[in-house]
Amino acid sequence: MSCSKGKLSSLFTNPERPTSSNSSKLSSLFFTTQVIPRPTSSYPTTSTEAPSPSVPIQTPLEHFLQTNCKSGNFTLNEALHYFDRMILMQPVPPMASFNRLLGGLAKSKHYSHVFSFCIKLTSSGLLPDFITLNILLNCFCNVKRVCDALVALGSMIRRGYKPSAVTFTSLVKGFCMEDRIDEALRLLEKMIKFQCQPTVMTCGTMINGLCRAGKTSVALRLHEDMSKGNGGFGVYCKPNVVTYGIIIDRLCKDGMIDEAKDLFLEMKDRGILPDVVVYSALIHGLYYYEKWEVGKALLHEMVHCGIKPNLVTFNVLIAALCRRGNVKESSDLLKLMVHRGISPDLFTYNTLIDGFCLVGCLNEARELFHTISSRGCQPDAVSYNVLINGYCKNWKIHEAVNVYEEMIRRGVRPTVVTYNALLTGLFKLGRVQDAQMLFAEMQTQNVLPSSSTYKILLDRLCKNDCIPEAMEIFHTLENSSSCELSVEIFNSLINGYCKARKLEIAWDLYHKMSKKGLVPDVITYSMMIHGLCIEGQLEKANGLFLEMEGKGCAPNIVTYNTLMRGFCQNNNLEKVVELLHKMSERNLSPDNSTTSIVIDLLSKDENYRKCLDWLPTFPASSELKAEVTNFKSFA
């Protein structure tokens, strides 16, 4: 188990023996011996006057704790201000008041402030209670510091508190967030030993973790066991709208739309009414997979059931329209949501900026980007990335680089997406040196390249005749664990070497990928066949074609065309016809490239006569047959 090396985590290294230097820090929350508790009052008040029994007067502090903290409608400065006041009050407000404030901060994801406020609490001699510790433990989990959360759990137990389902649910989430799914599952089943029954929220958290980890089938099994009440996974709670929603969303994201719809019907059959989240998730899936009519019908059903579309629903619809290039209707939808009193958020603006970029309306995209701040949001990395990508895709690298520089000037940290977009843009324009310099800058900015970055680099370097540079990066990757070598990376290099007529090196790479446990795909085979054909090694090319079929890798239209072109150049009409028959048997339709190959073949005088023999049984599409017949009549 590895603990994070942050300042706070180091406080937990020796919980039994806190030193005087750390007793005022977070760790002291867990040591009653180090804290001299100050008395706390039984009600939160800032007023010296007793409230009137008939007209309760709420002080600003009470209003802040009971209203703002609950709704999340407060600024950090306000929280800091009230916290400092509370801590100095005499008598000190009850811990429940501090918990309200800490809970509000945690809900607003101000985790680091929860940590610092907890340190201040203990250094002021106040003793956190069970709820405080649960809030703290949950915050540790949310910042992927399960190690510290477990120390908090241990201390909680030592202080005589019995961990509740809330405690365990936080820990399950923490394990899931650290990709420790098996440990999360074990904890779920262990809860019972602590005489704590998992609740539907614990199960929802577990199901969500399983889904995110790609273990949808296990999530479905747990959900089914919940429905059956058979005690599987040690749980006895029934599924609810949230558990159904999580699985429906996952199935949609996995493209299993029909299964998602079935589950949606099942929940309704069981009397669990879908809410706006479930409808939005399913509508998103339906629109994403182009099932527009069904999506529209579901939207109508939702409204008919009295469920109002919310901000996320509108964002889903705006994104769907943008993907279709219908940015005009998207903008109309934006006006409609504002008219309905729903304020657009950064998701809305980023989606619309992307929509404008997709249809090439870069000025409109830029204009909207510049109005984000005046609309109450601040552009984030996604906003910048969307715009940079828009410029790169439209060959406007100069503008893209300007946006990148503005991004850095404004203190928005570029991400790997930023660099991938810029690298692609630079390579597209053949600016290899600039791309290489940007790759170096990416490293100085401490942005880790992703597998996509390496794919872009290797692919584009090869295509720009920089094979040695590509190989240098490849060798670095071979000797490091920073990025897994993939079939795509090998394909880029194989393609480069085939085109450079260095077939032997391409062969070496082809064999190397198998040794590394990678399975060549249809692109690998097609490229190798292409390379062999160029070198006139048709027999070997045909052998590889048969080998790929034998290994269960189905040749596609590109593979067939590549090999047919090889045989065509070798004037081997019989072999081309054989391949056309094979294509027909495999239900593969010839494309324009196939037609041109056949026409080229026929245009050779010696083939024309032969053509008359096999044309009546020609296994090709009507378009290809028509082309051939045209050629015949013309000839």
Added chain:
DNA sequence: TTAGGGTTAG
């Protein structure tokens, strides 16, 4: 006063 779900970029 503490725990779970849906929307944007390569």
